[in-house]
Amino acid sequence: MTTTTAPHTHAAGQPGRRIAATVRDGLAVAWRNLIALRRVPRLLVFSTIQPLVFVLMFRYVFGGVVGPSLPPGVSYVDFLIPGIFVQTAVFGSMNTAIGLATDMQTGLMERFRSLPMARSAVLVGRTTADLARNVFVVALMTGVGFALGFRIHAGVLAFLGGVLLVLAFGFAMSWIFAVVGMAVGDPETAQAAAFPVLAPLVFASSAFVPVHTMPGWLQAFANHQPVSQTAQAVRILVLGGPATSAVWQALAWDVGIVAVFAPLGVWFYRRAV
Amino acid sequence: MERPAIKVVGLSKHFGSLVALDQVDFEVRPGAVFGLLGPNGAGKTTVIRILTTILHPSAGRAEVLGHDVVREAATVRRLIGLAGQYAAVDPNLTGRENLRLIGRLTQLPRSRVRPRASALLERFDLAAAADRPVRTYSGGMRRRLDVAAALVPEPPVLFLDEPTTGLDPQSRNALWELIRELVSDGTTVLLTTQYLEEADQLAERVVVVDEGRVIADDTPAALKTHLGNTVIELDMDDQSDAVKAADVIAGRLGETPQVEGTRLRLSPRNASGLLRGILNLLEADGLVPRTVAVRESSLDDVFLALTGHRTQTGPTTDSANTGGKP
Numbered sequence: 001m002t003t004t005t006a007p008h009t010h011a012a013g014q015p016g017r018r019i020a021a022t023v024r025d026g027l028a029v030a031w032r033n034l035i036a037l038r039r040v041p042r043l044l045v046f047s048t049i050q051p052l053v054f055v056l057m058f059r060y061v062f063g064g065v066v067g068p069s070l071p072p073g074v075s076y077v078d079f080l081i082p083g084i085f086v087q088t089a090v091f092g093s094m095n096t097a098i099g100l101a102t103d104m105q106t107g108l109m110e111r112f113r114s115l116p117m118a119r120s121a122v123l124v125g126r127t128t129a130d131l132a133r134n135v136f137v138v139a140l141m142t143g144v145g146f147a148l149g150f151r152i153h154a155g156v157l158a159f160l161g162g163v164l165l166v167l168a169f170g171f172a173m174s175w176i177f178a179v180v181g182m183a184v185g186d187p188e189t190a191q192a193a194a195f196p197v198l199a200p201l202v203f204a205s206s207a208f209v210p211v212h213t214m215p216g217w218l219q220a221f222a223n224h225q226p227v228s229q230t231a232q233a234v235r236i237l238v239l240g241g242p243a244t245s246a247v248w249q250a251l252a253w254d255v256g257i258v259a260v261f262a263p264l265g266v267w268f269y270r271r272a273v
Numbered sequence: 274m275e276r277p278a279i280k281v282v283g284l285s286k287h288f289g290s291l292v293a294l295d296q297v298d299f300e301v302r303p304g305a306v307f308g309l310l311g312p313n314g315a316g317k318t319t320v321i322r323i324l325t326t327i328l329h330p331s332a333g334r335a336e337v338l339g340h341d342v343v344r345e346a347a348t349v350r351r352l353i354g355l356a357g358q359y360a361a362v363d364p365n366l367t368g369r370e371n372l373r374l375i376g377r378l379t380q381l382p383r384s385r386v387r388p389r390a391s392a393l394l395e396r397f398d399l400a401a402a403a404d405r406p407v408r409t410y411s412g413g414m415r416r417r418l419d420v421a422a423a424l425v426p427e428p429p430v431l432f433l434d435e436p437t438t439g440l441d442p443q444s445r446n447a448l449w450e451l452i453r454e455l456v457s458d459g460t461t462v463l464l465t466t467q468y469l470e471e472a473d474q475l476a477e478r479v480v481v482v483d484e485g486r487v488i489a490d491d492t493p494a495a496l497k498t499h500l501g502n503t504v505i506e507l508d509m510d511d512q513s514d515a516v517k518a519a520d521v522i523a524g525r526l527g528e529t530p531q532v533e534g535t536r537l538r539l540s541p542r543n544a545s546g547l548l549r550g551i552l553n554l555l556e557a558d559g560l561v562p563r564t565v566a567v568r569e570s571s572l573d574d575v576f577l578a579l580t581g582h583r584t585q586t587g588p589t590t591d592s593a594n595t596g597g598k599p
Contacts, residue, residue, distance in 0.1 A: 024377075025377075036366070040365055106359070107357040107359045107419075108361050111375075113325075114325040114326060114327055114350060114353065115350060115375070115378050116347060116351045116379060117379075121378070
């Protein structure tokens with residue numbers, strides 16, 4: 001006959017077991033998302049082509065104009081590549097919203113919600129898979145950058161630190177878009193909602209051009225928003241200079257964003273119907 | 274008394290001003306198939322979503338094997354399997370990968386995940402397609418995989434939300450056979466259906482829901498007996514003849530037929546005796562039916578008698594039926 005005694009409930013209460021369950025289930029969902037990425041290559045191709053277009057366009061179309069406003073001795077390609085890294089991570093985070101919204105339209109999300117898995121696992125799995133995709137895209141952009149004349153000036157370790165900072169920022173942005181994806185619930189709306197937010201963040205920043213060429217009121221925004229601060233920190237790590245304070249500022253943004261948006265995302269996951 | 278596998282008390286659910294469920298009560302005995310029968314939008318899926326912890330009730334409570342679905346949701350999730358109306362599988366993964374994913378997410382011991390996936394693929398006749406992405410599967414194959422996924426953790430209580438909607442008769446019969454096997458192994462199954470035949474075939478007890486309310490709760494046999502075992506259907510030449518014939522029968526024989534277009538329908542206690550009387554009576558008034566049919570009553574007849582309208586039959590994949598989606 002059927003066993004009617006419930007197996008002991010795991011997770012509830014002890015934070016240690018809860019974190020273990022989140023990691024275990026989050027990795028299972030990330031595995032699933034990465035298989036999809038491999039099997040539907042267009043997902044990867046599109047997120048690769050877009051930064052490629054940007055790097056070529058900025059290097060050759062705007063490079064001539066921007067070059068003279070850079071500090072002496074800094075080439076535009078060295079200025080640009082850290083900005084492209086950050087821009088790639090930011091635009092890539094849109095995929096988090098699209099992926100989650102797509103899942104919500106299928107019955108799969110319903111099934112996940114009926115399974116004894118951590119309530120955060122679907123979101124952790126998505127953001128983790130998007131992080132893995134960013135590793136690939138950033139590596140590719142590094143190669144492209146080298147081909148276009150980009151050089152590391154402050155040592156390989158500092159450069160790798162810069163890459164980690166980019167990945168951390170992309171991960172944090174993914175959590176913002178996890179919330180967007182859960183809130184809107186369909187991929188087209190998610191994409192349409194994301195762009196007007198992302199475009200000013202990326203373009204009104206120091207990602208592609210030095211901020212001091214902007215009007216004063218815009219500089220105030222451009223200097224203090226996370227894209228600029230992350231781009232600035234990565235740039236210092238690549239070009240050399242005192243990086244500590246810039247790196248801490250960038251990390252503070254990442255921690256702050258995840259601290260706000262991760263609980264918000266899980267709250268949306270719990271209540272979404 | 275044996276503790277019920279599923280217990281639902283005064284369950285209500287509102288979506289804004291829409292009342293999806295209104296004071297629903299029922300109990301399911303362990304090891305039984307229980308049918309939740311009703312047309313699209315009756316609230317069947319809403320009941321399933323509450324019982325599987327996906328949705329919170331607005332009022333009332335529900336228990337699975339004695340555990341409250343709201344307060345002990347984590348425990349309930351370890352006791353249930355859910356196969357939804359639309360196949361809840363990942364189209365980009367293979368059949369095998371889908372089952373392994375569910376195995377991992379239900380915390381099956383690592384060493385058991387692969388064998389369990391293989392065994393289920395075999396059992397559901399999916400072994401040959403096991404390593405192909407699900408997006409290449411037919412609708413029937415996806416549906417079978419969906420049910421297989423629900424069975425990965427060997428849940429004692431299984432929820433099947435319109436499991437055969439859209440399946441061809443052969444796949445449907447295979448699934449029925451499988452449900453019978455599961456139940457003989459002690460699994461409790463709650464299934465929703467719009468197909469009266471399905472509830473009749475599988476369920477030992479049926480709750481009929483309409484517009485969020487329970488309108489009947491009985492065995493399929495008792496529901497039929499209650500209404501008479503036999504149905505007489507007469508098809509007249511036109512609608513006015515049908516109305517005339519109904520008046521004659523009601524006035525002279527004390528049985529009131531239901532009229533639907535040109536068709537009259539009666540479910541009398543003594544069909545063969547009545548049939549002769551009806552035909553004689555109608556002939557005397559010059560009303561000759563085009564066709565006369567005498568058959569055993571189905572749950573469709575029950576539904577018609579209980580609600581005054583027919584169930585919608587035929588495959589519907591209408592997403593409005595998922596209950597909560599605005």
